Amino acid sequence: MSQVTNNTQDPFYFILTGIPGLESSHIWISIPFCCLYTISIVGNTTILTVIRTETSLHQPMYLFLSMLALTDLGLTLSTLPTVMQLLWFNIRKISFEACFAQFFFLHVFSFMESSVLLAMSFDRYVAICRPLHYTSILTNEVIGKIGLAIICRCVLVVLPGLFLLKRLPFCRSHLLSHSYCLHQDMIRLVCADIRVNSWYAFALILLTILMDPLLIVLSYVMILRSVLLVASMAERLHAFNNCLSHIAAVLVLYVPMVGVSMTHRFAKHASPLVHVIMANIYLLAPPVMNPIIYSVKTKQIRQGILHLFSQGNMH
Incomplete structure (x- = not known):
């Protein structure tokens, strides 16, 4: 009995659950997961290669798109090792x-x-509302500073949460309910006062998860007001068409995010399988869908991909 107590009080490892209730089918479930990870890696790598090789795409809009592709690759590679080793080799x-x-x-x-x-919504706002000043406002230097600010912002908001969690004792269990390590999953295993962590997580939600979509909506309100002042219907349609890819990418991120939040808040007694599926959709949907959205909706990216593959066939 004392041995069990020592193990739970001294967690040198955690145990990942995988897909609850479907453990015997993990090898079959790995097939769609493997396909999704492959689509994400190949798609985002292709976007990055096309933007790097096509000099005509060295413009602010595509530089922001390359940031999105890099972020999607990072998100994919963050979960891939633990998910696939669990599904393929049952390493928990x-x-x-x-x-x-x-x-x-x-x-x-x-x-x-x-x-x-x-940042991409700001790019669309400048492109449509202040087109004559677009290149002078969004210079390479400004875009570089925006990219650096994004990295600093995200690292600085996550680090305190990491240290706040790491200082706490984990003594309830080793078992995590997903195939990767999430804050909301790990905090349940703590057997100490977590009020500071909860307040920090709440502040983080207010300052980032809620503020970002509100600012995106505000940018589109200003874009809509500017577009409606344009007399020509063709120009209006052209302006709206330039925003479609970004709007689709925003929906792909925030719709699953809202779904996960609603599930955690209002469906706590739902099957663990529901929570796992929702979490996987939230993490896999943007990296998989964004390259497809921008390849289908952006003519320059489509042409760049065709040019890249035609060059590859010639060699």
């Missing part, structure tokens, strides 16, 4: 240090996704 153990490292990168890239989409 993850060390204490590795779990906190995954926690850090997973949450940093999640916040970066939202931050980059906010």
Whole structure:
């Protein structure tokens, strides 16, 4: 009995659950997961390659798109190792240090996704509302500073949460309810006062998860007002068409995010399978869908991909 107590009080590792109730089917479930991870890695790498090789795409809009692709790659690679090793080899153990490292990168890239989409909404606002000053406002130097500010912002908001969690004792259980290490999952295993952590998480939600979409909506209100002042219907349609890809990317991020929040708040007694599926949709949907959205909706990206593959066939 004392041995069990010592193990639970001294957690050098956590145990990942995987897909609850479907453990015997993990090898089959790995097939769609593997396909989604492959689509994400290939799609975002292709976007980055096209933007880097096509000099005509060295413009603010596509530089922001390359930031989004890098963020999506980071988000994908943050969860891929633990998910696939669990599904393929049934390796459920993850060390204490590795779990906190995954926690850090997973949450940093999640916040970066939202931050980059906010920066892209600013790009669309300048392009449509102040087109004559577009290149003078969004210079390479300004875009570099925005990128650096996004990285600093996301690292600085996640680090305190990491240290606040790491100082607490984990003595209730080793078992995490997902295939990766999430803050809301790990905090349940703590057997100490977590009020400071809860207040910090609440402040974080207010300052980032709620503020970013509100600012994006505000930018589109100003864009809509500017577009409606344009006399020509063709120009209005052209302006709206330039925003469609970004709007789709925003919906792909925030609709699953709202779904996960609603599930955690109002469906606490739902099957664990529901929570796991919702969490996986939230983390996999943006990296998988964003390259497809921008490849389908953006003519320049589509042409760049065709040019890239035609060059590859010639070699």
